[in-house]
Amino acid sequence: MSTLLDLDRAHVWHPYAPMPGTSTPYVVESASGVRLRLAEPVAGHRELIDGMSSWWAAIHGYRHPVLDEAVRDQLGRMSHVMFGGLTHEPAVRLAAKLVEITPEPLRHVFLADSGSVAVEVAIKMCLQYWQSIGRPEKRRLLTWRGGYHGDTFHPMSVCDPEGGMHQLWGRVLPRQLFAAEPPAGFDAGPDEAYAAQLSALIAEHADELAAVIVEPVVQGAGGMRFHSPGYLRLLRELCDRHGVLLIFDEIATGFGRTGELFAADHAGISPDVLCLGKALTGGYLTMAATLCTAKVADGISQGELPVLAHGPTFMGNPLAAAVANASIDLLLRQDWRTEVKRIEAGLTEGLAEVAHQEGVADVRVLGAIGVVQLDHPVDVRAATEAAAREGVWLRPFRDLLYTMPPFITSDADLARITTAVAAAAVAG
Numbered sequence: 001m002s003t004l005l006d007l008d009r010a011h012v013w014h015p016y017a018p019m020p021g022t023s024t025p026y027v028v029e030s031a032s033g034v035r036l037r038l039a040e041p042v043a044g045h046r047e048l049i050d051g052m053s054s055w056w057a058a059i060h061g062y063r064h065p066v067l068d069e070a071v072r073d074q075l076g077r078m079s080h081v082m083f084g085g086l087t088h089e090p091a092v093r094l095a096a097k098l099v100e101i102t103p104e105p106l107r108h109v110f111l112a113d114s115g116s117v118a119v120e121v122a123i124k125m126c127l128q129y130w131q132s133i134g135r136p137e138k139r140r141l142l143t144w145r146g147g148y149h150g151d152t153f154h155p156m157s158v159c160d161p162e163g164g165m166h167q168l169w170g171r172v173l174p175r176q177l178f179a180a181e182p183p184a185g186f187d188a189g190p191d192e193a194y195a196a197q198l199s200a201l202i203a204e205h206a207d208e209l210a211a212v213i214v215e216p217v218v219q220g221a222g223g224m225r226f227h228s229p230g231y232l233r234l235l236r237e238l239c240d241r242h243g244v245l246l247i248f249d250e251i252a253t254g255f256g257r258t259g260e261l262f263a264a265d266h267a268g269i270s271p272d273v274l275c276l277g278k279a280l281t282g283g284y285l286t287m288a289a290t291l292c293t294a295k296v297a298d299g300i301s302q303g304e305l306p307v308l309a310h311g312p313t314f315m316g317n318p319l320a321a322a323v324a325n326a327s328i329d330l331l332l333r334q335d336w337r338t339e340v341k342r343i344e345a346g347l348t349e350g351l352a353e354v355a356h357q358e359g360v361a362d363v364r365v366l367g368a369i370g371v372v373q374l375d376h377p378v379d380v381r382a383a384t385e386a387a388a389r390e391g392v393w394l395r396p397f398r399d400l401l402y403t404m405p406p407f408i409t410s411d412a413d414l415a416r417i418t419t420a421v422a423a424a425a426v427a428g
């Protein structure tokens, strides 16, 4: 084991990590259900309950027999073929399914290979739309602060410029427009002053704006904040009024996590462009999708270059598409809404006491997402170890302890997760 960790430290970059590595990751040998099996016990636990769903993705847990079977079945046909000039059933079925389950009038699907690329494609679609219909000056983006849209360059330009991980790049990135963070609280009533600010900003810059891009209802890696769906209806109205496209990044929120199948459903509206990822394949393989309306696609088709000039090598990967189909079918076949409500109730109850702990600034729960915000930066190592002592895997960041467990998490395991969050809040 020490050899493996030595090699890891010497050669392997981890997310947002220095090189050589300074912290010691846990070695995972296998995973099943909601449990990660470690190569060596941590604080007496050989298995940890996964409170993170591997960053929002593993909604059905690990080694789910239906998903395993879908991958094996597809492996017996082909694991990959190029998508230029060729097509195949898993990708076509997936695209049709995504159009069917996402809000009207989203109609066309670009299958990308990661969330950041899906956001790049969404931005490219919008810029190219305006270019193609003879409005090339409409090439800036507007977002609100507190967002996260990925780690490649254009997505970085719409991440929160201060709280985010990308301050370093201020001089390199295209300069986008930022509104203030949306007022906090899913149930909070509309804040008139904020709405007026947002309206004024969009009106003032409409001539140079290609699109507004936001994470609807839940801002994830930018700070785990929730806001009222009312602001999404307002954005839809403003974008329509001023001729600006609207992009929703539902890479984290898609597939039931917030209590609706898509966060846009809370607002009863549809964006012009929608990004999906993370739970798309049930956490099995890397794949993301960018959907757009016929209006956007038709606009692009009128251009001098009437094609969307994007085509990743592994576009539409059959293995990923097959498991995405199986994961979505599995989700829709069950009463997922009741499961998410059950987890919401368990998190609400389990975290209620934590709000009174010293050092805790806020506790909030929405759907299968539980957040404990501290009044100080979290000691990641101490918090992680405290959770591991309770037999739970958590990965805090900034001043946030948070959990978004797999939808299959039992009530007993959920109680252990909230106990671990409470312990991590004390230790971190």
Ligand SMILES: *Cc1c(COP(=O)(O)O)cnc(C)c1O
Pocket: 114, 115, 116, 117, 119, 148, 149, 150, 151, 215, 220, 221, 249, 250, 251, 252, 277, 278, 288
């Ligand atoms: C994770 C995430 C991304 C980036 O996806 P990757 O697959 O990590 O590139 C973009 N937007 C949101 C909202 C995300 O949560």
